[in-house]
Amino acid sequence: MDVKDSHDATVWSPTQQIALVVLLVAIFLFQVATLRENTDWGGDFAQYLNQARNVTRFHDMNDTGYVYNPDAPVIGPRAYPPIFSVFLAPIYALLGADYHVLKIAMICLSSVTLTICSSYFARQLSPWNTLALVAMLGFSRVFWEFNHWIISEHLFVVFWMLAMWLYQRDRQDTAHPSDSIPRAVLLGLVIYLAIGTRTVGIVLPPALILTELILYRRLTRYMMVSISSAVAFYAIQKGLVPSGGSGYLDQLSQITVHSILFNLYADGGSFTHIWDNGYKEWLMKATGIPISLVAIAGCLRANWPKPQFLFVASVLYFILIVIWPGAAWDRMIWPLYPGFLAWLLYACEKFPRTKQQRTIVTSVLLLYTFGCYTSYYYFADFSRISGPEDPAAQEVFAQVATRMSDDPNDVCLFFKPRVLAFYVERKSIGYPIDLEDEAALHRTIDDHNVKLAVTQSKDPPQLPAMLAAEGFTQVWSNQEFQIWQPTPKAKETPSEP
Template sequence: MKNISRYNFFFTVFIIFITFIFCLLNHKKGHNWGGDFSLYIRQASSVLNGTIENLVKSNSFTVQESSDHTFSPVTYPWGFPSLLTPVYYFSGLNYSVLKIYESIFFIGFLTVFFFSIRRKFNWIYTLCTITLVGFNYNYISYTNRVLSEFPFMFFSFLTLHFIKKLEVESKTNLGVQLPVAIGLLIFFSFYIRTEGIVLLFTLFIAQAANLKGNLKVDLFNIKQCLKLIIPYLIFLACYILSKAVFPTGFTSHFGYRNLVNLDRTITNVIFYKNQLARSVYPNLPEWFFWATIIFFLRGVVFRFRTDKAFLVFLASIVTVFLVWPFHESRYLFTIYPIFIYFVLQGLRTFRRRSALRWIVASIIFVYLGLTINQTFQATIDSFRNRADVIDGPESGPSQEMFRFIRNRTSPSDVIIFFKPRVMNLYTQRNSLMVYNDIENVRRKGNYLVIYSKAGKVCQLFLSPKEMSLNSNFKSIFKNNDFTVYKILN
C-alpha cells in the first residue's frame, strides 16, 4: 500500500510539474493592452518608492475625468501589489519574471487543491481532477498576464483547506493556531480581491454546522467561544491596520452598486453559462455541457453533507458574480475547479453499477484526451511563435511612441489615450480616456494619441483627413500604429 501511495504522489507531482512546463512554453514576450496589470504594477512601485499619495491622486484624476468612470477603481486592493513588490524590486518591469511568478501561484493552487480533495476520491479520480484543471488551456494561457486571479485562487483554496481542517479539529481539542491562520488567510484573500469576503460567510456556515453536530462545544465556555470568534477578530484587526497603512481606494467598487439590476443579472447568467461551456471544452456540442450540469448536480447531492465549505463558497461567489454589474471570463477561474470536482463526484456515483462503469470511464477518458490535446496543440503553436512580441505596450511601435511622449512632453501634460493606466505606467504622465466628444478631448488634454488598430474602441477615432481639417490638432509624430497630435488651445 505504501508503494501504491508513493506512486500516486509521484504521478500527481509529475502532472503539476508538466503543467508548470506548459505555462512556461506558452509565455510570450510583452503583455497585452489590458489595463488592470498596469495599475497593479504602479501600486507595487508606489509601495517601494513611497509615492502612494501621488498614485492615488493621479489615478483619481484618470478615473474621474475620463468618459467612463467605471473602468477602474482608484486603487485595487493592496494584497496583490504587495505580493508583486519583492519581484518588482529585484527585476523591475520584467514580464518574463512576473509571468513565472503568476505560474508559481497557479502551481501552488493546484498543490493546495490536490491536498484538499485527495481523501475525497480514489487516486484515479483525484489525478483526473487535477489534470482537467491544470491542463485547461484557459488557465495556462492566463499565466501570460499579470493579474490577481491566481494569487486569489491560491489563498482562497488554502483558506478552504484550513476551514475543512477546522471542521475536523473542532471535534477534538482545538488550539488557537488554526483559527488565527484562517483569520489571516481570509483577510489576505479579501485584500487580493474583494469577493474574498465570502470566505467569512463560508467560515460562519461551517462553524454553525459544526456546532449543531458537536455536542462537546459549550457556548457558555469563554475559552471555546473565543476560539470561535478569533478568525473574525483577526480579520477585523488586519482590516483596521491596513486602513492605517494603505488608502482604501478599492472601496470605490461599492459605488457601482447602483448599477445592479435584474437585466444585468440576466445578462451575467447568459454570459457565464456560455463561458463555462467554453471552459468545459470549446468545441463540444451543447448537450455535452448540459450533461456535465446533470453530473454536477448529482455530485452536489452526493457530497452535500461532507463538502459544506466548497458548496457555501461556490454558492456565495457565484451569487456575487451574477449580481455584480460587470463580467469577465476570468472570474470563472475560482469556480471551475469546484465545478469539475462535483462533476467527477457525480460520475463517481455510477461506478457501483457495472453496466455504467465503462460508460463513465469512457466519458472521463474522452474529456481528458480532448483537454490534453487542446493544450498540447496550443502550446506547439505558441512555442513556434515564441519570438513574436504580443501586440501591446512592449511592441516596437508602442515603445517608440512612449519614448516620444516621455521626451517631448512635460510631466504636467495630460495625454488622451485609449488605455490611460498603461500610459501612466510607461510615461509617468497623467492620462485620460476621452472618446465621447471632440470638445472634451480639446478641453481636457494637451496631447491626443490615436492607436490605429483600436478603431473606435475607447478613443475618438477620426481619419487623418478629418484631423487635418481641425485646426486644434497638429500631427507631431506618426509610426505604423500610432499618431500623436498636439492639442492647440
C-alpha cells in the same frame, strides 16, 4: 461532499505520491515551455506593477499616475488591494518588468494552488481521481491562458483554496471540530489575505458564518475568532493603505437587468470552456452543458445536508460576480473551477452503481476532456502577443513622454491609461466608455486638465471630429496611433488707436 477520515483517505501509496509529484512537475514544465512572449494591453498588470514599483521606491503605493474616470469606472478602480502588489515588489526590485519571469511567477502560484487542491480533495475523492482533477486543472486551456496574464487571481486562488483547506482540517469533521484559537486566527489571516488580494474575497466572512450556522446551529467561538481576526488584519491594512481597493462602489451605477442577465449567461457558460477544442464551438457547448449539469448534480449530492465551506463560498461568489457589472467570462469564475471539476469527478464516483460502471464513466470523461485539450493546443496560437512592447506602442510612449510638460497636473487621454501611466510615468485617464457621448468626452477633458490625447487607427471614425470640436489638433502619427494636442490660440492683434 463526504469527508472521509479513514486511513485510505489520508495516506496514499508511494506510487500515487510519486505520480502526484511527477504530474505537478510535468504541468509546471508544460506551462513554462509554452509561454507566449510579451504581454497584452490588459491594464490590470500595469496598475499592479505600478503599485509594486512604488513599494520598491518607498512611495505612496497608490500614486500611480492613473486618473480614475467616473465615465469609465469599469477600466479599473482608483487603487487595487495591496497584497498582490506587495508580492510583485521583490520581483520588480530585482528584475524590473521582465514579463517572462513574472509569468513564471504566476505559474509557480498556480502550482501552489494545484498542490493545495490535491491535498484538499484527496479527503473527498479517490487518489486516482484526485490525480485526474490535478491534471484536468493543470493542462486546461483556461489555466494556460491565465498564466499569460500578470493578475491578482493567481495569488487570490492560493488564499481561496488555502482557506478551504484550513477550514476542512479544523472543522469539517463535525463530530470532533477544533476550537483552537491559534488555528482560528490563522484562518482569519488567510481570509484577510484573500480580501487584500481581491476585493471579491469579501464573500468569505459571510460564507464562514453561514457554514458554521448550518453545521453547528450557533455562532461558534472558532467562527467569531476567525472573523474578528480577519477584520483586525483588514483594519491594519486600511490604516497603512487607506485607498487600497477604492473605486469599486462607483460601478454600482452600472448594474442593470441587462448586465445581470449577460453576466449570468457569460459566467455560467464559462464552465463549458473546460471542453474548448479550439475548432468547433458548437461541440464544446453541446457536450459542456450536459457535463456541467452532471457536475451540478454532484455538487448537490456532495453538499446535502451538510454543506462545505467551499460550496457556500462558491455560491456567494457566483452571485456577487453575476450582479457586479463587467464581471464576466472565464477570469471571473477562476476560483470556482477546482470545485466544479471536483464535484464532476465526485458524481462519476457516486452515481454509477458498480465499480466497472464508475471506471467506464470516468475513463470516457477523461478521454474526452484530454482529447479536447489536445485539439485546442493543436490549433492554439503560440506566437508573440501583441501589446505595449510592440514597436508602434513604444514609439507613441516615447512621443508622449517628450510632448507632455513637466506640470504634474497635466493629463494624457489614452485608451489604456494604466498602461501608459506605467510606461511613461505621467498622469493618464481613459476615454469614456461611450465614445459617442460628446458630453462625457467634454467632462473627461475639461474636468481633468487633459493636455494630450492619443487615438488609434481602429477607433470609431467620429472620434477625431469630436477631439477637433474640443479644440485638439493631430500633431503626430504612426501606423497605429495618433497624438492630439490643444490647438494653440492665436494671439490677439492690438487694435490701432
